[in-house]
Amino acid sequence: MDHGPTDATPTAAAFRLVLLSKSNPVMGCYMFWTSLLVLKMLAMSLLTARQRMKTKTFANPEDLRISRSQEVRFGDPHVERVRRAHRNDLENILPFLLMSLVYVASGPNPLTARLLIRIGASARLLHTVVYALIPVPQPARALAFFTTFGITCFEAGYVFVFCIKYI
Structure with a gap:
């Protein structure tokens, strides 16, 4: 496992900068999948709004004018499923993205890193499909x-072992 120059020379600093540049294929892979997951998370807000409109389930009094309903409602199972997703x-994508970035910065094997990302x-995209879009019985969501x-735990362990020499 080659981690590049380990001393504090300008060469080592340049090597670290290249790791976090788009010219690094691993970083390019990370950037692509990060943008896709962020867009997916933003789409979940729109999906929640769509479910609220569809079921006329609004949790805020000021939203009642949109629905022409007379009361605030909570607990619609369709809205709650999307909210839980x-x-x-x-709870899971943000740690994955953060840990993957630190993992990329550690200079892992490029093939392994790209595969893990x-x-x-x-898997997160699939999780949304089987949880919020087309509910599928367990163990699909758990898998x-x-x-x-x-993968997030593996990356954290890898970085922990890689960096323990610096403490």
Whole structure:
């Protein structure tokens, strides 16, 4: 496993900068999948709004004018399912993206890194499909969740071991 120059020379600094540049194929892969996952998370807000309109379930009094309803409603199962999927994204995609960035900066094997990023991001997309869009019985959702969870843990462990020499 080659991590490049390890001393504090200008060459080592330049090597680290290249790791986080779009000319690094691993960083390019990370940037692509990050943008896709961020767009997906933003789309979850729109999906929640769509479900609220469809079911006329609004949680704020000022929104009642849109629905022509007379009362604030909570607990619609369709709205709540999308909200839970969105919350799950916030709890899992953000750590995955942060840890993947630190992992890329550590200079991992390019093939392994790109594979982990692709699989982790794809699993999160699949998680949304089987949870919020077309609900599928377990274990589909759990498999998608634990795939990205496991990759995030692996990346954290890898970076931990790689960086322990610096403390």
